[in-house]
Amino acid sequence: SAVISQKPSRDICQRGTSLTIQCQVDSQVTMMFWYRQQPGQSLTLIATANQGSEATYESGFVIDKFPISRPNLTFSTLTVSNMSPEDSSIYLCSGGRAGTDTQYFGPGTRLTVL
């Protein structure tokens, strides 16, 4: 299985600030994804992190609010900008090992915005 790490594991932030979440995978994957899980809800895809190009965002998510970088195959960051309490969620990154059908998830970042 792929090993995916994220940091921070949790954070408590003030309204109006920004937080950058890092995701590192242990091997080269073709694509990485960022998901949001609001309290008591299922996972919703924010965007696909593309290496060397702009991320592909899902409907309802915009780059100004959730800028994403992927400078190389094994590392990506998600920034939650100008946070409000509605951004309180678990943010998870995922990736798939090339040649397999399985997607693995990082441990998640539990964000609370006050």
Next chain:
Amino acid sequence: AQKITQTQPGMFVQEKEAVTLDCTYDTSDPSYGLFWYKQPSSGEMIFLIYQGSYDQQNATEGRYSLNFQKARKSANLVISASQLGDSAMYFCAMRGSGGSNYKLTFGKGTLLTVNP
């Protein structure tokens, strides 16, 4: 568009018994994959089992098996010999064409409680 439906918000099972968690799906893709993940209270998403749409055999992984009925568009998870540590949220998910590169669509989840 892809859609995953999990109709059981919560399920209870006695320790050592088997339990089935329901999942139905809808897609227009000719090739797709179905996943089950476990999410304990810690929040991490743990991969359990995968079934490809063209796989002839139902997938099994230890105590987990996937009852795949393609004509009925269902992909139920069966957990045999339940353990207290199986208490968690369980999510069914689907990917479309494109192998492991393709994004996942998730159901709303089922909260499983295993009673001693």
